[in-house]
Amino acid sequence: MANTPYPESYYAASANAVPPRPALQDDVETDVCVIGAGYTGLSAALFLLESGFRVTVLEAAKVGFGASGRNGGQIVNSYSRDIDVIERSVGPKQAQLLGQMAFEGGRIIRERVARYNIQCDLKDGGVFAAITPKQMGHLESQKRLWERFGHTQLELMDQRRIREVVACDQYVGGMLDMSGGHIHPLNLALGEAAAVESLGGTLYEQSPAVRIERGANPVVHTPQGKVRAKFIIVAGNAYLGNLVPELAAKSMPCGTQVITTEPLGDALAKSLLPQDYCVEDCNYLLDYYRLSGDKRLIFGGGVVYGARDPANIEAIIRPKMLKAFPQLKDVKIDYAWTGNFLLTLSRLPQVGRLGDNIYYSQGCSGHGVTYTHLAGKVLAEALRGQAERFDAFADLPHHPFPGGQLLRTPFAALGAWYYGLRDKFGY
Numbered sequence: 500m501a502n503t504p505y506p507e508s509y510y511a512a513s514a515n516a517v518p519p520r521p522a523l524q525d526d527v528e529t530d531v532c533v534i535g536a537g538y539t540g541l542s543a544a545l546f547l548l549e550s551g552f553r554v555t556v557l558e559a560a561k562v563g564f565g566a567s568g569r570n571g572g573q574i575v576n577s578y579s580r581d582i583d584v585i586e587r588s589v590g591p592k593q594a595q596l597l598g599q600m601a602f603e604g605g606r607i608i609r610e611r612v613a614r615y616n617i618q619c620d621l622k623d624g625g626v627f628a629a630i631t632p633k634q635m636g637h638l639e640s641q642k643r644l645w646e647r648f649g650h651t652q653l654e655l656m657d658q659r660r661i662r663e664v665v666a667c668d669q670y671v672g673g674m675l676d677m678s679g680g681h682i683h684p685l686n687l688a689l690g691e692a693a694a695v696e697s698l699g700g701t702l703y704e705q706s707p708a709v710r711i712e713r714g715a716n717p718v719v720h721t722p723q724g725k726v727r728a729k730f731i732i733v734a735g736n737a738y739l740g741n742l743v744p745e746l747a748a749k750s751m752p753c754g755t756q757v758i759t760t761e762p763l764g765d766a767l768a769k770s771l772l773p774q775d776y777c778v779e780d781c782n783y784l785l786d787y788y789r790l791s792g793d794k795r796l797i798f799g800g801g802v803v804y805g806a807r808d809p810a811n812i813e814a815i816i817r818p819k820m821l822k823a824f825p826q827l828k829d830v831k832i833d834y835a836w837t838g839n840f841l842l843t844l845s846r847l848p849q850v851g852r853l854g855d856n857i858y859y860s861q862g863c864s865g866h867g868v869t870y871t872h873l874a875g876k877v878l879a880e881a882l883r884g885q886a887e888r889f890d891a892f893a894d895l896p897h898h899p900f901p902g903g904q905l906l907r908t909p910f911a912a913l914g915a916w917y918y919g920l921r922d923k924f925g926y
Contacts, residue, residue, distance in 0.1 A: 502705055503560035508836040509551060509759035509797065510568055510685035515618060517689050520562075523703040523724035528553040531882065532719050532728035534708045534742070537567035538867065539860050540734035540915065541691040544609070548698040551882055556692075556700060557719060557727050559707035563688030565738040566867060569838030571787045571799045573777045574608060574680040575625060576650065577601040577803070578596075579846040579866035582642055589895065596726020596891040598648040600877075604869025605678055607876060608687070609652065615697070617690030620792035623678025624776035628670045638674040652677040665778050666771050667823045681777040681789045682870065695795040708735075708742055717856055730882055733859035736867075737839035743859070749849060749899050750862045752839045754803035756812045756819065759834040760796045760827065768794040771824060786819050803866075808837050840865050843897060848874065850892035858882065860892075 507512035519837055531547055536558035544554045578585070582601055586594035612621050612751055630784040642653050656677040661673040676695055685707035692702055703721075704828070711731065713720040719726045737752040763771070770789050772778070786800035798820040801809075809815055812835040832907040843849055843862035850860045858881060860874040870882070874892075879887035 503564065505564060505568065505685075506836055507563055507790065507834070507836040508569060508839075509795065510683060512834065513793070514789075515686050517562075517693065518786045520702055521600045523557065523706040523721050523726070525699060525725070526723050526727070527555060528555045528703075528727045529701075529767040530559065530728065531555070531732060531917070532731045533716075533728040533734060534719065535565075535694060535734035535736065535738070536561075536562045536688070536689060536702060536704070537565050537734060537736065538691070538871035539736065539874050539878075541688060541695060541730065542872045543732050543734065544597055544700050544875070545562070545611070545691060545915045546876050546879035547882065548695060548700050550879060552882070554695070554700040555728070556695065556706055557726065558701040558702065558704045558772050559735075559738065561704050562692040562702070563685045565736060567688045567871070568685035569757070569836060570684050570791060570840075570868060571777075572684045572797065572868070573625060574605045574682065574780065575779065575866060576605055576676060576680070576869060577645070577866075578848065578870060579864035581641065581644065582648060585895075591606045593891055593894060596888065598903045600888060600891075601648060601874055602645075602650045602678065603679070603876075604873040607681070607872040608869065611694065611872075612681070613686070615690060615694040617687060618693070619686040619690060620683045621680065622682075622775050622777075623677055623680045624774060625676045625681070626656075626661070626664060626673050626776050626778045627676070628665065628778055628780045630669055630671065630780055630782065632671055635672045637766040637781065638672070642674055649839075650678070656719060663775050664770060664772070664776055666826075667906060669719070669823060670780075678776070682868075683792060711742065711857070713854060713857065715789045715856075729856065730907070731857045732878055733857065733861070735851070735865070736861050737841040737909045739861070743853070746849070746851065746859060746861060749843060749897050751863075753842045754808065754836050754839050755799060755865070756801045756803070756809060756835070757799035757817050758816045758832050759791065759798075761831040761833050762842055763794050763830065765794060768796075769775055771796065772842070777853045785821065788820070788823070795833070798823075803837070812837060815920060841857050841868060844899070845895070845897055847895050847897075848892060850877070850889065850895075850907060852876065852881075852893070
């Protein structure tokens with residue numbers, strides 16, 4: 500059977516040591532079969548195990564193989580579309596419930612790290628950096644919006660203040676969120692997987708779900724085994740393929756690119772980001788960066804619609820890094836990689852149930868580190884019969900991309916081109 504290793508990345512190269520996990524080669528029974536050992540699946544598994552369920556997790560490759568182990572590692576609150584956009588779409592009652600959950604994912608991550616002693620270089624503090632006065636005005640509105648939902652760990656920064664936290668002269672101001680922060684994302688996933696096993700959960704790697712046999716007692720088939728369960732949670736996101744055709748129709752895998760420098764040393768690293776906060780700018784096609792635990796700069800940005808791998812990632816991202824930090828012109832890039840996230844037309848997550856016993860969450864739209872941890876909790880609540888928060892997500896309206904599978908990529912790319920021009924000219 501094929502063995503799928505981690506793609507080359509800084510995270511894979513610096514991952515904590517873990518024992519090998521077997522592929523499924525038997526027929527097993529469980530209460531819940533989780534498809535996908537990324538953040539959504541691992542979070543759901545942990546909450547279910549803590550509630551007394553028997554849980555089996557199937558992973559097609561290795562824990563955190565997808566976006567959970569390749570992302571920028573930033574703890575960013577809310578959703579890819581903010582609460583005011585949701586409120587205009589669904590009304591104040593549903594938006595109120597979703598708004599109350601918008602800041603929960605980061606708290607779940609910190610609780611998991613503390614409870615299970617997960618070593619993932621957790622640091623507090625995230626910066627939203629405004630390049631134009633219009634973006635600064637948006638941050639002022641965002642602060643008022645978030646504070647309306649009880650989120651108060653926020654500080655608006657003028658141009659002088661933001662230069663105290665990031666040595667970049669592009670920004671006119673920004674907002675600091677001290678409940679934001681950053682982590683080594685693959686080590687977080689590996690620590691959560693170990694926590695799943697510590698509670699009696701079973702995790703199989705190199706065990707892709709190839710078919711779901713639906714019914715009163717659904718069965719998930721893998722190449723060499725099968726899992727019979729009372730419930731199934733589908734948590735494959737951008738790496739699900741066409742396993743569940745209903746989910747593929749309303750989403751599109753997209754790629755984002757990340758580079759990592761050689762170690763910068765304490766002095767240079769501190770000169771760039773003195774408080775070790777992570778940063779993302781406010782453009783539609785945004786750039787994001789932070790320091791790793793060993794003082795490298797991790798810098799990401801760019802979107803490839805349809806999830807193709809660019810031929811030269813460094814050529815795409817290095818100029819963005821040098822625009823922010825020209826002082827790094829002689830610094831070597833040690834790692835460059837791409838990873839896929841799942842985009843929805845609304846840029847809001849898709850949550851729901853197929854039949855009576857197949858639950859899913861997907862489509863974080865580039866905003867997944869915190870949302871996926873919340874999603875796991877909401878899915879577990881639904882399986883326990885507490886569906887109010889699940890229903891708040893499930894009732895969000897979603898539509899397929901115009902033109903179906905064939906035209907979704909060019910339409911999305913055209914939209915990104917338009918917003919890219921708006922970013923460029925400051926609209």
